Structures are given as C-alpha cells and as structure tokens.
Amino acid sequence: MKLVIAYIQPYKLDDVKKALFDNGINKMSVMTALGCGQQMGYEENYRGTPFEVNLLKKVRIEVAINQEFEDRAIDAIVQGAKTGNIGDGKIFVLDLAECVRIRTSEKGGVAIG
C-alpha cells in the first residue's frame, strides 16, 4: 500500500479529482497548504513597504492506494495538474504500513478503497 501526497495548483483541484475518479480512485483527502518551490513568489506591497511573498497557495491531496494503483494514481494526478509551467507541483509517495477502516475495523488493502 502507498500513501500518495500531491501538491498542486488550487485551481487544478477539480481536474485532478476528475482524473483520479476516471482512474477508479475516488477516495482522497484535501488540505490547503502554502508552498515554496521553483515558482519564485511575487512582490506584495503593504502600506508602502514592498515584501516578497514566497509562500504561495497550494492544495495538498492525500490518497491512500493499493500498490497496483500507484502508477495509475501518479499518472492521473500528473494529467490533471500539469500545465507545463513552474508551480505545477510535486507528488510524494510513501510506503503505507497499515490502513484501517474505522467503521468496520477492517485492515489492510481492503480498507483502502
């Protein structure tokens, strides 16, 4: 089992969700995040003082999947989130040791979906 974490542009959330759904992955969790990467940020100006904003608004998606879905999940996220521009985001994959469905106490792969 894997835990896939993706940082994407907020406006791409709908597209990524759709791409995942289309690939049979319809469980996920979403959070707001601020990101700092190759995208350089921009200058804001508050009351005459310029300052660099380099924490940009991102959306963080977390998807737990069974091993065999790994590539599909990654591809789906890339497909949904990619524009080719800096700031498109990153995907991180972790090994998932265990998964429990709280409602039924089921464990492991069956609990993921």
Add this chain to the structure above:
Amino acid sequence: MKLVIAYIQPYKLDDVKKALFDNGINKMSVMTALGCGQQMGYEENYRGTPFEVNLLKKVRIEVAINQEFEDRAIDAIVQGAKTGNIGDGKIFVLDLAECVRIRTSEKGGVAIG
C-alpha cells in the same frame, strides 16, 4: 516508530482525543481537511444552480508513537471515532524513520512522548 494518520468526523475530535489520552497517548497534531470517500456528499444549491458537494469536512489527526503503542493507538481512535456509519473515517499507519524533539535535540523513541 510509527506515524498514525487518522481522518475522522469533526464532531468526534473530542472523543478521539479523550480515548487517546485514556490510553496514555497525549501528544498529537490536528488539522482540518476535506474528504471524499464512501460518504456520498450532498447537494447544495447556490442561486438556483444545484451542485454536488463531495468534499466533506473532516479532521485529520497525526500521532507519532513508539511501535508498541501502535495497536493501542489504533484501537483508541476506532473507539473514539466509530459510529458504524459511512463517513467514520480511515486510519493510515506509516513507518517513522526518525523523530527529533526540537527543544532538546533528543532523537528516536525518547523524543516521541
């Protein structure tokens, strides 16, 4: 060491916290999240246009524990969060490679608690 991530119903937060405390686990971190799972979402209606909301409000809990607490932690979360209804949530367990207490620079298992 393990990192336990749980998505639960927001209103169950107090119960889960209490269940963890009762099991000797009193360190944790909490975030807001939006989740999409078996719970189907609901229809909202804004200015005459219906739309499906399928990102539901969830709470995400992160608890780092020593190996021997794994079962206890999972049980406590299940106990606190379970209602038997769809939407109760999931628990994900990851292997934790290292843990550092910033205040003392202690590392490993001693730093967790």
Add this chain to the structure above:
Amino acid sequence: MKLVIAYIQPYKLDDVKKALFDNGINKMSVMTALGCGQQMGYEENYRGTPFEVNLLKKVRIEVAINQEFEDRAIDAIVQGAKTGNIGDGKIFVLDLAECVRIRTSEKGGVAIG
C-alpha cells in the same frame, strides 16, 4: 529520499525558512495545525465558563529531501525553531519511496529540488 515533517511554533516560521534556505533547502510546504504536547495549554473563559484549551496553534512544515540532506535539514529546523522552551516542537522523518515533478514528470531524486 526522506520526507521531513516538523511542527514548530508559528512565530518561528520565518526563522526556520531562513535556516533551511541558508542550508540550500528552498522548497517546502507549510500548513496550519493544532498541537497537543508537553505544552499544557491555557485556560480560556467564555461567558463565565472556564475551559481548557489544549490544542495550541502550530505550523506544520513538510520538506522532501534527498538522503544526504537529512541531517542538514534537521539541524536547520532545530536551529531555526529552538528556544529551549516547552512547545518548541518535533521533527518526524519518513522514508520517501518516490517523488515526481508534475511539470516534467521527472522522477526520483532529481525531482525533489
């Protein structure tokens, strides 16, 4: 590759960011979180009813790095976040199985930076 998760005091964010930058790590993601640890919380009082607040405002930082940066990253975070007081926070390190740059579909270590 490693995924470093750090919970720090919110007002230390700038310092930690700077320390990481100074150590050549300039990609990261930031979230708000509520934490419960050795810091005991405080008593609030709402309309005559006192209550214990033990979920304190924290900032959660996530940094994916290549193995060789692990110590540097940990040291930088400790250096930026440490005051010696309870509540300084924790660092958790996970093994990162895979990393993908969405823009280019690059994978692995090259995608991290």
Add this chain to the structure above:
Amino acid sequence: MEKWRRIGVLLVLGLLVLGAAPDAIAQDEAVEPAAEEEEAAPITAADAMFTVNNTWMLVATFLVFIMHLGFASLEAGLTQAKNTVNILFKNTGIIAIGLLTYWLCGFNLMYPGDFSLIIAGRELFGFAGPMLDPGEAGQTAAYADGAYTYYTDFIFQAMFAATAATIVSGAVAERIKLGSFLIFSTIYVALIYPIAGAWHWGQGFLSDMGFYDFAGSTLVHSVGGWGALAGVLILGPRLGKYSNGSIRPIAGHSMPLATIGVFLLWLGWFGFNGGSVLSADPGPVSFVFVTTALAAAAGIIGAMATTWIVEKKPDLSMVLNGSLAGLVGITAGADAVSVNFAILIGFIAGIIVVFSVIALDRIKLDDPVGAISVHLVCGIWGTLAAGIFSADHSVVTQAIGVVCYGAFCFPAAALLFLALKYTIGLRVSVEEERGGLDVGEHGMEAYGGFQILT
C-alpha cells in the same frame, strides 16, 4: 408531499396579497396620498412643528430598522460559523414577517381604539380591522395633534414589532427548524405582541392602572424574553453543551460581527427610546438621548468590572451584553428617572447580566447569545427600576405589569412551541445540528472556501 406543503405556503401568501388588491384600488381612490397638494395657504408655525415632529419620528423609524441588522450581526457573531446562513436568513425573514403582519393585523390589534373584550373592567382585547386605513385626517396634523401622520405612526410601531420575535431567534439559535421558527415568529409577532402591547400602549387595562413602560423594557424586551425562555426550555440545550455534568462553552465565530451588532443596536436605541417621546420636543428627546447613552456606557463598565473579577479576564462578549443590558434597563424609564439614576440603573444592569448569563448556564438553560439575560432579566429590572427611581411611578404597579406580561406571554409562547413540537417538529436532527443548519436547512455555507474547524 414536502413539495406540496411548500406550494401550499406560497398559495396562501399569494392569495393574501392578491386578496388585498381590489380593496386597495378603493383605498387608492379614496386617499391619493401624494397628489392633492395645492398648499395655497401660508405656512404656519404649527405646520413647521408638525413637519419637524414627523421628520424626527421617521428618523427614529429608520434607526429602529437598523436594529434588525444589529440583532442579525450580534446573533451570528455569537454562534458557530456553520449556522450563520440560517441565522441571517431568520433575521431577514423576521423583519419581513414583522412588517407585513403588522400591516395585516398587528397595528390594529395593538392600537384598537375600542376594546371588545373587557373582563372585570380590564380592557384586554380589541381589533380595528385588517390592513391600514388612514381615514380622513390620517395624513394631517389633526391625526396626532401635530406629532406625526398615520403612516408614520404605523411604520414606527411596525419596526418595533419585529424585534420581539428577533429576540427569541437568538436564544433558540443553532438547533431550531427553520420552518417551525418562522411559523412561531409569525404568530408571536402578529398576535401575542400586539395584543399584549395594547394593554399599555393601546390604552388597555395596564395603562389605566398607572403601569409605566416608556419605550418597552417590558412591552418589547420582556415579551421577546418570555418567548426566548419558553423556546429554550422546550428545545433543550445544543448538543454537547452540557455533557457529563460539565459545561462546555460553544464559542461564537466572529467577535467583530458581534461588536458591529451591538453598536448598531445602541445606535438604533437612540431611535427606539428617542422616538418613543412621540414628537421632536427638544427637552424630552435630548434628555432621553442622555439617559440612554449613559445607561449603556454604565452597563459596559458594570459588566466589565464584574467579568474582570468573576472570570479573571475581561470577557468581550459579556461587555457587549452589558451595554445592551444597560439599554434594556433604561428603556422603561428613560424619560422618568434622573441622569444619575440612569447611570446607576445601567451599571446595575451590567452587573446583573453577567451573573444571569452564568446562572442560566448553571441551571442548564442554553441561550447562545444571552437573550434571556439581556432582554427578560434586564427588562424586568428596568421596569422595576422605573418604579424605584422615579417618584411618579410605583414599583408595585410596575411589578404587577411585569407579572401580567409574563403570565400571558410565557404560556402563549410555550403553547406555540409545544404545538409545533408535536406536529411538524421543532428541532433539527442530530446529524443536521452537527453538520450545521447552513448545509442542513439551506444547502449552502456562510464562508465559502474558508478552512474552519467545526
């Protein structure tokens, strides 16, 4: 079925308005309010005085109007983000319902002219017929001795009417079904409020007895407060408020909104009390401005001191309640007590409200915004205080008045709530209460996009 019920509601509303139309044509021909101004006669001083009096009453009217925004803001601010749409909806609905029912029957129930139900010499009930009719002289200085026109009279009083129901709204917030609440409000504001109001302001038996309530500590605030008390008792507390014997505070979601609400209410009170002089007479109006403002200020200081001592830290929500407590407290005697006593009354009200909020919580009466403490408890205090601190009024008569209103309004409200409870239901489901009434009743959120831990 659900759908049919809704269509039924619409039909009734539609008929109500359309039914009024034919009648209206007649009225139109009869009155012609704006057309017949020839004004050949020279302007007299009485004309000018009539005009300024009427202008002031209309200013007071829009000030009372803005209190409804004050109530909406305060109530929304002191409750949770997930119920905000519901609260705003109720408050927007109530002002509409209040104005329309007052047009339909309230005004003529409250100022019936003659009483048709008189028991043991007590004038209890009268009704001058549905809708408005200015009559021959309604729009002239003859109507109220040069103080205001018929339509001014109506609209000023109409703005008052809705406040009584709004007070209830805050107390039952975060758990009452929208439909049930709207039905309750409609009946409370269309019938209970004006009938009870007639006893004093409509020259009924309490005014005969010498009972005195200048601008409505009892007639408006307690009347609302009794309804609030009945609602809270019958609905029960919000989920999780009193779990395992301990009190869990459910914090409001926006203190700026609550503060805006209180300032707007205070602003409106200058019209509420200042307009209750029922003319622009410089002496009394300015005097009432001073007693009103200083009582509110003293209420703030009273609550500030009390909360600082009792809670250790100064609680903003209590201080906000304190200013309203001072305002409710002075309302009954704003023109009748001295300035210094006004300050004392407000100061004591500020102390009372803090202890009352705490006490109600102890006995597990869950009133999210403190409406019972502010409007009922301080309404009673203010009514009695007018008797204590003014030589012209008797505290015993004041107490009798208080009891009469309680004896009528509380059972009436309780009956209404119970009837709703055992028919269409009063309280939302547990799931809906947890998820918030915004999504449950309205299918929308108040703060789209904001991350909120609920």
Add this chain to the structure above:
Amino acid sequence: MEKWRRIGVLLVLGLLVLGAAPDAIAQDEAVEPAAEEEEAAPITAADAMFTVNNTWMLVATFLVFIMHLGFASLEAGLTQAKNTVNILFKNTGIIAIGLLTYWLCGFNLMYPGDFSLIIAGRELFGFAGPMLDPGEAGQTAAYADGAYTYYTDFIFQAMFAATAATIVSGAVAERIKLGSFLIFSTIYVALIYPIAGAWHWGQGFLSDMGFYDFAGSTLVHSVGGWGALAGVLILGPRLGKYSNGSIRPIAGHSMPLATIGVFLLWLGWFGFNGGSVLSADPGPVSFVFVTTALAAAAGIIGAMATTWIVEKKPDLSMVLNGSLAGLVGITAGADAVSVNFAILIGFIAGIIVVFSVIALDRIKLDDPVGAISVHLVCGIWGTLAAGIFSADHSVVTQAIGVVCYGAFCFPAAALLFLALKYTIGLRVSVEEERGGLDVGEHGMEAYGGFQILT
C-alpha cells in the same frame, strides 16, 4: 511605459483640481457661504419649514451615502475571497469619482436649466457649465421654494449619481481590469447618467411626455443595469463558470457581509425614496416610507417562497436579492401606488428576481451578484408597475421611457466597454483571474493569515 501612464493620470487629476483653484477664489469672494448671517429679522414659520425641509434632505443624503457601503459589502460578500480587495477598492473609488465628476459636470448636465440640443421638440441635452455656482439665492429659501438649498440639491443628487456605476461593478466583478473599470465608471457617471437623467428629472422630453419615475427605478437602477448587461456580454463569464455545458456555481465568500450590505441598502433606500419627495412634507414622506418598507418585506417573502419551491431549500442569497428587488420595484411609484399595491409590486419583484437570476445563468450571462436581475429587470418591472397600479400614469408612456433609456444606455455602455477592450484591454489575464485580482491588481490580500481554499 506603465509608470508613465500612471504619472499621466496623476497629472491630469492634479491639473483638474489646481485649475479649479483661481476660479475658486473668485467664488469664495462672491459667495461667502457661512459668513453673512446677521439674522436680525425675526424667525418666520417659512424659515422653520425651510430648515426642516433642508434638514430632512441632508438626512436623506447621508442615507444614500451609506448605500455605497451597502453595495460594497453585498458585492464583496457574494464574490470570492480572492477578489475582495479589488471590489472594496472599486467601490471606494467609485464614490469618490461619482462625487467629483458630479461636481465637475454631472450636476449641470442633469439639471441644465436650458436644453441646447432639441430634436423634433425633444429636449435631449443641455449643460449649465462646469463646477458649482449657487448664484445669488442658492442658499436661501428662494432657491427651491423653501425645500432645500443649492448645495443640498447638489449633494443629494451627487450621492445618487455614483450608484449607477456601482451597479455595474457587481456584475463585472472578479474579471475586469481595475483601470478599465475606473475609466468606464468615470465616463458613465460623468456623462451617460446625467444626460439620460436630464430627460426626466431635468425636465427633458420624457417629463414632457408624462413619463413617471419617482426615485429612479429607471433613471438610476435600469441605467446601471444596462451598463451591467453590456459589461457582462462583452466581458464574458468568469473562468470555469460554464464549463462543459454545465453551470458551476461560484459561491460567495461571506454571507454576513452580503447581509450587512442588503440591510444598509434598505436603510439607505429610506433616504433614496424618502428624500425623493424633495421636502419633508409629512404626508408624502411617511407614505413613501411605508410603501418602501412593505415592498422590501414583500420582496423577501416573494423570493423566499419562490426559492423554497424552485431550489427546494431556501437560498439566503436569493432572499437578499428579493428585498432589493422589492425596493427597486417600488422606487418608480413609491408615492403613486397604494400601500397594498406596493406590497403586490414588491412580492412580484421578489418572484421575478429569482427566475431572472436562474434564467440569466441558463443563457450563460454571468452576473456574480445578480445586478442585472435586481436593477435592470426589476427596474423595468417597477417602472411599468407605476403605470399599471397608479391611475395617474400610463403604462404605455412608462414603456416608452424604459425603451428610451435602454436605447441610449446600453449602446453607450457597450461602446465604452468595446473601446476599452480594444485599447488598454478589459479583462485580466487568466493567471490573474485564477490567483485573484487582489494579488494581481493590488498586491495584497483581504484576509491576511486566513487559510482559504480558492
């Protein structure tokens, strides 16, 4: 280059004001507005009446002023958090632009005295010269027969002027370039609005024809609404609003803000309509208060019933629009229809606005706040209704008036928008629209620190 353009703008503005200065000295010497009060003569009743009339008009003026805060709040509340600074900025800018252009030319275009362009007997255009000149008697009772002074006249009308542009602002929100919008507003409010206004209120050809618009259902609201329609058509919908043939709602970010906005607009309307009596005459002013308040209330009930049936759940944003619909609807005939018809007009407006919002969405006209439905559609309804429900006015003449305003304002606005589109550009870049205009146009955020999912 960007920088030079900005400096140019400043220079023009500076010269404009400075250029006025020498002139001003002359005026200063000539008028001396506050200095020459000797008032040896005894006070007459006419003096007192003049004073109360003028006082009421100034009260109405500040009430109309507060509508601008109402517009700003409503518009901000019904749009996304990421565009809030932009919306607040536009609304703050518009009131400034509106007042200053009205001082510079608007007032004297709208009330030209003489018309210099008369075609086929139709008085179409006139201009009494730039800036203000109270003349000899401007500040005395002689100016308007004891109703108000020259400066009161100006400032009351000036407050109206800016509203027309503000209406447009809501409809084109979340995608229009700041600079282009400010230029559009300046021209629309400086030229289009007053020229069109002169046709009726300036005693132009429509007033000769018997067209009747008491306080501006057409002259203010439709004029703004036509601009809004042109803007929406030329700009196109917001990104993602109509994707793949389906409608994706873009929810507003703060219902409390929207509700505050609507209550403030309603409050302001007491001045908008009440002040349009143009004196404090008790009969008509109080009558107008009643029709205004009850139409708004009926609009709420109309929209509430409709949305409850159509959308299944009662939609707060629609109910808020409903009260405005009622207000816009009654504005043309507030003094001319009976109270019962006022309620009917408001009720129907509340129904109309819900269907109009839905219909516009169906035909992919993206109006984030419902400005076209409220101001244009209900403005037309109100203007016709004044003809239908009042015996003194003809619905045919009313329709002719509606058409005239549409025939002038819509093309004028469209031309302006097109000119801007093909010169400096009308719409922000896709990136800016996605990231929000707050960061794109202003480099700042409305809610620093809040975690918001955009």
Add this chain to the structure above:
Amino acid sequence: MEKWRRIGVLLVLGLLVLGAAPDAIAQDEAVEPAAEEEEAAPITAADAMFTVNNTWMLVATFLVFIMHLGFASLEAGLTQAKNTVNILFKNTGIIAIGLLTYWLCGFNLMYPGDFSLIIAGRELFGFAGPMLDPGEAGQTAAYADGAYTYYTDFIFQAMFAATAATIVSGAVAERIKLGSFLIFSTIYVALIYPIAGAWHWGQGFLSDMGFYDFAGSTLVHSVGGWGALAGVLILGPRLGKYSNGSIRPIAGHSMPLATIGVFLLWLGWFGFNGGSVLSADPGPVSFVFVTTALAAAAGIIGAMATTWIVEKKPDLSMVLNGSLAGLVGITAGADAVSVNFAILIGFIAGIIVVFSVIALDRIKLDDPVGAISVHLVCGIWGTLAAGIFSADHSVVTQAIGVVCYGAFCFPAAALLFLALKYTIGLRVSVEEERGGLDVGEHGMEAYGGFQILT
C-alpha cells in the same frame, strides 16, 4: 494581589456611581425634565426652529456615535486576527469611559464658563463643577439661543470626547497592556482633551487670539494624534516589525472590516462637521456637507494616484486612509473655505498621508493603522489650510494654535505613558504579543474555529 487590584477598581467605580445617587435625587426633584409639559401657549415659529435645530443636533450626535464603530472596525481590520478581541474591547470600553468621564467632569472642564487659571491674560483652565446641571433654562430655547438644549449640548460634545482616545488606540494596538491603556484613556479623555478644548471652543485664550478650528482638525484629531505619537515612541514597534534593519509589513487581517470602518467614519463625519454648525441653518449645514464629502472624495483620489505611482500597485489600505485624511483635512475649515479649495485640501491631504505613512515607517515609528499620519499630520495640515485658503483666518495664528496643542498634549500624553510604564507596565510580554492579546488579555479568540496562520 492581582485580584485585589481588580476589586479595588470595581469599588472605586461603584462608589463613584453610588456616590452620585443622593445628589441625583435632589436633581430629580429640581429638574423633572419630562413632566411639566403643559404647552397651553400656541406654537411659535421660534419654537419650531428650536425644535428642528435641536433635532439636527441629535441626528449629528448619533452620527458621531457611529464613528466609534467606525474606529473599532478600521482598527480591527488593519491589525492581526489574534488581537481583534482586544481591539474591539478597547473601543467598546473607550466610548463608555468617554461618555461617563465627560458626564463626570469633561463637559464642565471644556465649557467652564469662567476660567480660574489665567496667566498673562491667557484663559487656561476652568471648571464648572462635577456632573450635569441644566439649570433653570437649560432645556428651553433660551439656553443656546434656540439652537439646542443643555442635554443636547452635552451629549453631542460627549460623543466627540471619546474619539480623541480612540485615535490613540489604533496607534498603540497589538502591544499595549489593556489595563494601562484604559487608565491612559480615562485620564486623557477626562482631563487633557477637555482642558485643551476649552482654549478654543470653551472661549479660552486661543479663541481670543482668532485661532479657528471649525470642527476639530486640531482640537480633536491632533489632540488624539499627539497622544498616538507619544504612545508609539514610548512603546516601541511591534515585535519583528523592524528586524535586521528592514521593514517587515504586518498585514491587517480583514479589509472588509477596514472598509466598513472608513465608510462609517465618513458617515459620522457628516454629523461631526455638519453638527459643528451648531444649528440646522440650511445654508452653512448644506455647505459643510458639500465640502466634507468632496474633500473625502478628493482624498481618495489623491491617495489613489500617489500609491499607484509610489507603490506601483494601488493599495486599498492607503486609499482608505486617504479618505480619512481628506476628512481630517477639511474639518478645521469646512465652513470657511470654498468648495474648490475644499477639494484641493482633501486632495493634498490624500497625498500627504501616503508619504507620511511611508516616512514614519522609515524612521521606525510603528503605527499599525496610520493614526498619526491621518489624525496628527493631516490635522495640522487642515488647521493650516484653513488659514491659507480662507481670507478670514491667518495661517500664523493657526500655526500658533497647532503649536500650543502640541506643546500641551504631547508632553502630557508622554508623561502619562511613562508613569504607567514605570508602575504597572505598559507593554505586554513577548510571549503574549506573539500569541496575541486576545488569548493573553481576554482568554478568548475572535474567530473561533477559523484556521489562521499567525
């Protein structure tokens, strides 16, 4: 010990009010304000004029009242979410303190009648005794020549008083101890403001010299501004504002709140300036409305142009300050300069305020809301401008007045702040400043449940 101090405070407050009571009974018997209306005499034109004048002054009073909500909103909006409760608390407290101290002593210090301290022919200090006493004729037309009653006089002036302290509040926000601030405010508003005010409005030496300040550019705004300057100097900047030689902006948390604040302040200013005519006289009141509104508009344009050029992007917070700058600027000469000059004054104020905000930041004076720039700098500008642009006033005398106020208020405020600093302490602990004063001073949060990055 902490607890005892608190109880001490309450006791003092309690005694103060209770001590007033016996006295009050006497007053009650003496005055009987609302009871003795027999009004057998026919209405005269003078009666009507008295009534309309008084009505206008009361309208102006509630407009000035609403400025306090404006200040609270603006200040809260421009600071961080974690200090919002504290700011709202301070502003609610100040209005209460302001009104009550003005009742206790302020009014009779500011309008002493006779001066008891006269040095070299300069009337510096007088006191007409504690609390209010309308005397025989206070509530009749005789009191102020038919312009207003004694109580109107008091309450209008009382509303002004608190603003001076509120101005300070914004400048010292986010780091001052609540208790210390409340003590400072009490003394500043009870003693410093009225004593200084007496020099001009109380017919003291500056009015003898021909100094002119129509509505308080100096008497209210600079007085507050000097206090703000002293506070900022003694408190030092917020943590992290000027770290490592660079300026780190600390963004406000709610631009809608800030905008609401500015519009409410502008609204209130119609009463602040319009009421300062001290009657409803149509000529001057309407003239003052026009200069006030256009100066605010010009301030917006001035600030907009400046910030667009200087900061590259148009900064909403600067534009908001710009409108206030225009308002403060016109306040001294609102009735004395021509309309065109009013626009010029406002426009220049809008430019000044932007550069002033930037300059203060450069010299590390940390004023979170721009209070010093708006109220002190533009207050001085406005006072001088009244001399420059009006033939009736001398810029030299104006400058002398400005210096006198600075020479008294700044040291007085500094002394107060220093005394507090070395006794109970002035600044919260570093931990409290970091965590926010809401939790530190009040144990509660302003936005329960919202996820905010602080």
